[in-house]
Amino acid sequence: MTPSSPPTDEGPVWARDAARKAARRDAPSFKRLIVNLIAVAAVAAVVAFFAAPVVGFFGIRAAAEAGDVAGLARLIDYDAVRASLRPQLSGRPEPLTPPPSFIQDPIGAVRRQFDQAVTPRAPDAPDVEAYLSPGALSALTRGEGRAAIEPPTSADAKWPTPIYWSVNRTRLAVTNDGGARTVFTFERRGPYEWKLVHVGLPEATSAQP
Numbered sequence: 001m002t003p004s005s006p007p008t009d010e011g012p013v014w015a016r017d018a019a020r021k022a023a024r025r026d027a028p029s030f031k032r033l034i035v036n037l038i039a040v041a042a043v044a045a046v047v048a049f050f051a052a053p054v055v056g057f058f059g060i061r062a063a064a065e066a067g068d069v070a071g072l073a074r075l076i077d078y079d080a081v082r083a084s085l086r087p088q089l090s091g092r093p094e095p096l097t098p099p100p101s102f103i104q105d106p107i108g109a110v111r112r113q114f115d116q117a118v119t120p121r122a123p124d125a126p127d128v129e130a131y132l133s134p135g136a137l138s139a140l141t142r143g144e145g146r147a148a149i150e151p152p153t154s155a156d157a158k159w160p161t162p163i164y165w166s167v168n169r170t171r172l173a174v175t176n177d178g179g180a181r182t183v184f185t186f187e188r189r190g191p192y193e194w195k196l197v198h199v200g201l202p203e204a205t206s207a208q209p
Helices: 013-026 030-066 069-075 078-090 106-118 128-132 134-141 145-149
Strands: 161-165 169-175 181-188 194-200
Touching (some): 030 134, 030 181, 030 194, 078 194, 128 134, 128 145, 134 145, 134 181
Antiparallel strands (some): 169 181
């Protein structure tokens, strides 16, 4: 009896090479996995960048409903919002750009000081701070508009509609059942950080302050 010969690979060489190449194609590639992960991360970053203002809007609504003052402070530039509300509530629209300084226009500066001293403030103008309480902010995000400081008339949560979108500034509008529109302007303060800087109230009517 002769000893059996050692096993050898069966088939021609070209067939074995083709089989090895097919196995490499079918096997998961670490490089391909890394490329796919990078692509998914890039798409997620772009979506998060453009969705951040909407997330901020719902964050304000949720924080206001929870009475989270610290959370609202992270999402709202209160000084900018106050400046946006004052001319709308006083009935005396003011220019958005600052007036010339005393050095640039001394006569105009003196005249403005005199006008401010002799012109009384509108007596029925609501307090700006009343619109910045958590309850009023919640009502604003629900489309209550100028009636946000009054007892709520509807519990429906309105959805915001984008009306302007850019890299650094975005405006979202909430329209109530009567067609009155409240506009929220968000400004980018970081790669994914947006803050509310302006609230545009609906036009005042005879039934509104």
